[in-house]
Amino acid sequence: MLALAGLAVLGILMFLAWCPPDACRALHIQTYTISGLDDYRQFLADDAAFLARHHVRAIRLDCSALREDVVTALTTGHLALGINNQDGVEERTGRAGPIQARYEGRLLHLTYTASDDHRQSEEWVVNIQNGVAGQERRDLSFLPRLFGGLILHVQNKETPIVFFSDQPCA
Secondary structure, eight states, rough: HHHHHHHHHHHHHHHHHHHHHHHHHTTSEEEEOSSSHHHHHHHHOOHHHHHHHOOOEEEEEHHHHHHHHHHHHHHHOOTTOBBBBSSSSOOSSSEEEEEEEEETTTTTEEESSSSOOOOHHHHHHHHHHHHHHHTTTTTTTTHHHHHEEEEEEEEEEEEEEEEOOOOOOO
């Protein structure tokens, strides 16, 4: 009986040491919660290195906190949705940007507030569409995972962009 109890304890210890990621996540064992955009981007860039750096077997995503972080980054100008400045480098400034952002569920709403010029507003829509479309495997690849769609609001006109992801953040 004592040997059987010892084997059970040994089995439990082995499971805790090498638990599969899905089991770790379900049991809250060796997990790390990602709630910031920088951590999420690092995880997506190299998940194995991220897990090793944090000494965990599985991650949990705080989807609403991640979406809120994206909205904050867009509003403050830290995230430019792939729109480049004249040097070809994505803009990252600390000042408030010309974009008002909010989200409802998995829909991200962006409103351009920099100009009342119709031509400039339409250029902004085209730049956003091209920037998002060209980023599937690059810096903005997290957008389809966090949001199911993007709606651009310009001069009483809405332009929807639908995202598809095989790994959506629910």
